[in-house]
Amino acid sequence: xxxxxxxxxxxxxxxxxxxxxxxxxxxxxxxxxxxxxxxxxxxxxxxxxxxxxxxxxxxxxxxxxxxxxxxxxxxxxxxxxxxxxxxxxxxxxxxxxxxxxxxxxxxxxxxxxxxxxxxxxxxxxxxxxxxxxxxxxxxxxxxxxxxxxxxxxxxxxxxxxxxxxxxxxxxxxxxxxxxxxxxxxxxxxxxxxxxxxxxxxxxxxxxxxxxxxxxxxxxxxxxxxxxxxxxxxxxxxxxxxxxxxxxxxxxxxxxxxxxxxxxxxxxxxxxxxxxxxxxxxxxxxxxxxxxxxxxxxxxxxxxxxxxxxxxxxxxxxxxxxxxxxxxxxxxxxxxxxxxxxxxxxxxxxxxxxxxxxxxxxxxxxxxxxxxxxxxxxxxxxxxxxxxxxxxxxxxxxxxxxxxxxxxxxxxxxxxxxxxxxxxxxxxxxxxxxxxxxxxxxxxxxxxxxxxxx
Amino acid sequence: xxxxxxxxxxxxxxxxxxxxxxxxxxxxxxxxxxxxxxxxxxxxxxxxxxxxxxxxxxxxxxxxxxxxxxxxxxxxxxxxxxxxxxxxxxxxxxxxxxxxxxxxxxxxxxxxxxxxxxxxxxxxxxxxxxxxxxxxxxxxxxxxxxxxxxxxxxxxxxxxxxxxxxxxxxxxxxxxxxxxxxxxxxxxxxxxxxxxxxxxxxxxxxxxxxxxxxxxxxxxxxxxxxxxxxxxxxxxxxxxxxxxxxxxxxxxxxxxxxxxxxxxxxxxxxxxxxxxxxxxxxxxxxxxxxxxxxxxxxxxxxxxxxxxxxxxxxxxxxxxxxxxxxxxxxxxxxxxxxxxxxxxxxxxxxxxxxxxxxxxxxxxxxxxxxxxxxxxxxxxxxxxxxxxxxxxxxxxxxxxxxxxxxxxxxxxxxxxxxxxxxxxxxxxxxxxxxxxxxxxxxxxxxxxxxxxx
Numbered sequence: 063x064x065x066x067x068x069x070x071x072x073x074x075x076x077x078x079x080x081x082x083x084x085x086x087x088x089x090x091x092x093x094x095x096x097x098x099x100x101x102x103x104x105x106x107x108x109x110x111x112x113x114x115x116x117x118x119x120x121x122x123x124x125x126x127x128x129x130x131x132x133x134x135x136x137x138x139x140x141x142x143x144x145x146x147x148x149x150x151x152x153x154x155x156x157x158x159x160x161x162x163x164x165x166x167x168x169x170x171x172x173x174x175x176x177x178x179x180x181x182x183x184x185x186x187x188x189x190x191x192x193x194x195x196x197x198x199x200x201x202x203x204x205x206x207x208x209x210x211x212x213x214x215x216x217x218x219x220x221x222x223x224x225x226x227x228x229x230x231x232x233x234x235x236x237x238x239x240x241x242x243x244x245x246x247x248x249x250x251x252x253x254x255x256x257x258x259x260x261x262x263x264x265x266x267x268x269x270x271x272x273x274x275x276x277x278x279x280x281x282x283x284x285x286x287x288x289x290x291x292x293x294x295x296x297x298x299x300x301x302x303x304x305x306x307x308x309x310x311x312x313x314x315x316x317x318x319x320x321x322x323x324x325x326x327x328x329x330x331x332x333x334x335x336x337x338x339x340x341x342x343x344x345x346x347x348x349x350x351x352x353x354x355x356x357x358x359x360x361x362x363x364x365x366x367x368x369x370x371x372x373x374x375x376x377x378x379x380x381x382x383x384x385x386x387x388x389x390x391x392x393x394x395x396x397x398x399x400x401x402x403x404x405x406x407x408x409x410x411x412x413x414x415x416x417x418x419x420x421x422x423x424x425x426x427x428x429x430x431x432x433x434x435x436x437x438x439x440x441x442x443x444x445x446x447x448x449x450x451x452x453x454x455x456x457x458x459x460x461x462x463x464x465x466x467x468x469x470x471x472x473x474x475x476x477x478x479x480x481x482x483x484x485x486x487x488x489x490x491x492x493x494x495x496x497x498x499x500x501x502x503x504x505x506x507x508x509x510x511x512x513x514x515x
Numbered sequence: 516x517x518x519x520x521x522x523x524x525x526x527x528x529x530x531x532x533x534x535x536x537x538x539x540x541x542x543x544x545x546x547x548x549x550x551x552x553x554x555x556x557x558x559x560x561x562x563x564x565x566x567x568x569x570x571x572x573x574x575x576x577x578x579x580x581x582x583x584x585x586x587x588x589x590x591x592x593x594x595x596x597x598x599x600x601x602x603x604x605x606x607x608x609x610x611x612x613x614x615x616x617x618x619x620x621x622x623x624x625x626x627x628x629x630x631x632x633x634x635x636x637x638x639x640x641x642x643x644x645x646x647x648x649x650x651x652x653x654x655x656x657x658x659x660x661x662x663x664x665x666x667x668x669x670x671x672x673x674x675x676x677x678x679x680x681x682x683x684x685x686x687x688x689x690x691x692x693x694x695x696x697x698x699x700x701x702x703x704x705x706x707x708x709x710x711x712x713x714x715x716x717x718x719x720x721x722x723x724x725x726x727x728x729x730x731x732x733x734x735x736x737x738x739x740x741x742x743x744x745x746x747x748x749x750x751x752x753x754x755x756x757x758x759x760x761x762x763x764x765x766x767x768x769x770x771x772x773x774x775x776x777x778x779x780x781x782x783x784x785x786x787x788x789x790x791x792x793x794x795x796x797x798x799x800x801x802x803x804x805x806x807x808x809x810x811x812x813x814x815x816x817x818x819x820x821x822x823x824x825x826x827x828x829x830x831x832x833x834x835x836x837x838x839x840x841x842x843x844x845x846x847x848x849x850x851x852x853x854x855x856x857x858x859x860x861x862x863x864x865x866x867x868x869x870x871x872x873x874x875x876x877x878x879x880x881x882x883x884x885x886x887x888x889x890x891x892x893x894x895x896x897x898x899x900x901x902x903x904x905x906x907x908x909x910x911x912x913x914x915x916x917x918x919x920x921x922x923x924x925x926x927x928x929x930x931x932x933x934x935x936x937x938x939x940x941x942x943x944x945x946x947x948x949x950x951x952x953x954x955x956x957x958x959x960x961x962x963x964x965x966x967x968x
Contacts, residue, residue: 093824152828154828155725158724216826243730257729259729261827261829269791270791271611271790274912275840276842276910276913276940277940278790278911279807279814280807280810281790282792282796283792286746286815286816287814289743289818290742290743290744290746290747292743293743294740294744295747297740338722338723339723339736339868341866342734343736345733350733350734354730354731354734357733359733361728361740362820362821363739363821364739364832365739365743365821365835366818367815368818368838370817371605372547374545374669374670374716374840374876375817375838375941376712376816376913377816377941378814378816385822385827387827389728389729389733413793413794414793414794422826423827457730458731458732458733460829486724488727488728489725489726
């Protein structure tokens with residue numbers, strides 16, 4: 063491996079430049095205006111796989127394309143399926159970025175750009191690692207497949223049918239995913255759990271048109287007020303979600319899991335100070351780490367009603383919109399939760415108002431099998447690459463496809479991510495620590511060797 | 516008067532064309548981008564006064580200009596001060612207009628345009644009426660002044676100092692205002708009460724930046740949720756506003772006033788059907804007419820937080836904004852109400868969130884002296900012009916300057932408006948009934964004669 067690691071050392075500048083090329087493409091999957099850019103990004107990723115020596119294909123879907131790659135010449139050796147996504151979140155609010163979101167910029171060793179950590183900088187490590195093996199030895203120690211999608215940020219609607227339709231093509235021994243952060247800077251981490259998601263949109267309507275609040279104020283339901291009342295009824299004053307049946311399928315934390323959580327290095331005061339809040343807040347009876355990874359939550363993601371421009375418009379709005387999502391934990395089912403949510407909010411609508419509920423998307427929660435040999439191989443690779451034994455922890459985010467891989471391909475997933483905890487995922491100034499990036503490439507290269515045995 | 520009324524009959528097309536010219540100017544006072552258009556509208560109004568034979572002046576203010584006009588050659592006769600406003604509400608949401616808001620269009624005898632009823636089509640009747648007198652007889656039967664402002668829709672901030680600074684110039688016997696609708700189509704109406712206004716904007720902040728709802732969901736206050744909780748605490752389930760002290764200065768309705776209200780023609784079912792609601796809603800213990808004109812109300816006018824575009828962005832927002840206004844009745848004071856509101860909402864903010872409250876503008880409520888001789892003259896003029904005895908009723912909207920005229924000039928105001936009840940004020944498809952427009956010009960011309968005696 064010494065030769066490969068030395069090759070990687072020599073290729074640092076090129077790896078950096080190649081990642082920046084990908085980051086300059088605004089592959090915002092949720093925005094129809096960016097459809098062409100998402101397509102262009104798929105082409106760039108496929109071309110990068112080819113240059114690394116991995117045969118690639120672009121599969122169109124009804125949404126954004128899937129990029130597939132494979133190198134299958136290690137007969138008798140196991141097969142790893144690397145999953146990642148080349149689409150990114152919208153950069154809004156753009157004005158809060160220190161440097162433009164699609165112009166990669168380095169400050170203090172951090173690479174700032176939308177997608178740097180989520181997920182372009184992370185799936186890239188596996189391409190660079192495979193390339194180093196192929197360049198140095200002319201072969202990989204095991205078989206490798208890549209599955210890189212363009213719809214992760216909008217619910218992977220077309221990936222699940224793709225996986226179902228290509229079970230043979232995607233057959234493997236394990237799935238490798240790099241789309242999670244270190245638990246703390248300098249502390250390599252294998253993620254053993256991910257939360258699921260149910261994301262819905264509510265439209266409350268009062269009168270059938272906007273009204274003058276002077277002439278009609280006091281006569282009809284105000285949908286903005288009624289939506290606020292509805293939202294206020296979704297949790298009690300202990301932070302517990304009031305949707306009937308919501309907690310029925312939640313696996314309770316065992317005393318042993320809670321002890322493990324308590325051992326992780328975590329400074330509540332520093333965490334609150336970093337976020338600029340006077341106090342943290344969440345479900346009573348759980349620690350912040352438990353609340354953000356092992357407990358389900360409900361968040362308002364967006365609100366819109368009436369006049370939101372400058373100054374005062376005395377309108378009594380006809381409509382009000384809220385986007386509300388719930389993070390789910392094993393064994394909650396997103397379809398069932400969406401149904402319970404819809405029933406509950408529908409029951410809260412008073413006469414004189416109407417409510418429409420749209421189910422935008424969902425993802426299943428995931429709990430890993432930490433005894434899998436690939437998980438142990440990943441742990442050894444991380445320790446060699448970063449000089450520190452990794453910790454195992456759960457993440458609060460959602461990578462719903464992990465549950466699909468288990469369901470449709472019968473595969474376990476390993477989450478070996480190299481983000482940093484304060485990476486501003488989905489927010490302005492998203493960034494990736496460049497030392498994690500280069501270390502991640504080393505770890506990905508070592509993993510191939512370790513797992514091949 | 517026969518000659519004048521016949522002249523008005525001949526001038527119908529010209530009056531229509533001239534009103535359309537004014538309506539084509541998008542004099543949206545709240546939007547800084549339209550500053551030039553507001554200025555252009557002031558010039559057009561001043562020019563129109565001059566053409567009518569009324570000497571006019573444009574007075575710059577720190578905001579939009581005041582247009583003043585006068586004809587003072589009726590020695591020994593009373594002086595009427597006509598007040599109106601040439602600014603308009605924003606046309607948003609523009610896509611809900613049947614025809615473009617600044618392209619006046621007639622459908623079924625109604626003139627559709629932003630400002631048709633509020634207030635360009637209404638103050639115009641007094642210019643046309645004066646012109647007919649001057650054209651036909653070379654003089655007016657009394658002295659006439661015009662005070663037409665460009666900031667009514669944003670709180671008349673610079674009109675009050677203007678009135679204070681020009682008490683002598685504005686001296687008169689009574690103020691005539693046409694900025695209210697008929698109580699019902701075909702039923703001429705003199706308005707005897709107007710509500711006041713306190714309009715505030717709230718900014719709730721949680722973390723100091725937008726966060727990923729997966730990574731941070733469950734850790735911090737969500738400002739959109741907290742703002743919703745705050746709004747939900749502003750009224751009880753009887754529709755009563757919970758701000759301590761809010762009702763202290765409200766003059767209770769007398770049994771006689773309530774009887775008068777009950778006598779007005781009003782069909783609750785038709786009113787609800789017109790608004791497209793299954794049920795009306797407001798403060799318990801009062802009728803819809805009382806709620807919309809004689810009782811104070813609180814309405815959410817706007818909400819904004821997080822992601823409001825297409826699709827699902829899993830953001831835990833940093834900020835949430837609400838615009839909230841209260842309609843006030845005699846003798847509530849907008850400054851005092853804004854103070855009570857601010858104290859109350861500030862007391863509702865939990866630890867981990869911060870609230871900023873901006874007081875955008877206020878206006879005093881108004882109750883008329885219905886025994887004034889000018890009110891009786893207006894009633895006779897309306898009866899002759901429309902062939903029907905007018906009713907007296909209160910309006911739910913706010914024309915705060917009426918309270919200022921009483922305070923600074925010692926003047927009563929007469930509200931002789933010619934709008935229609937379903938005129939879509941401040942909403943898409945605002946319109947004015949053209950028969951009310953032509954009848955209004957007749958009534959304005961007759962009023963000058965009736966009041967001159």
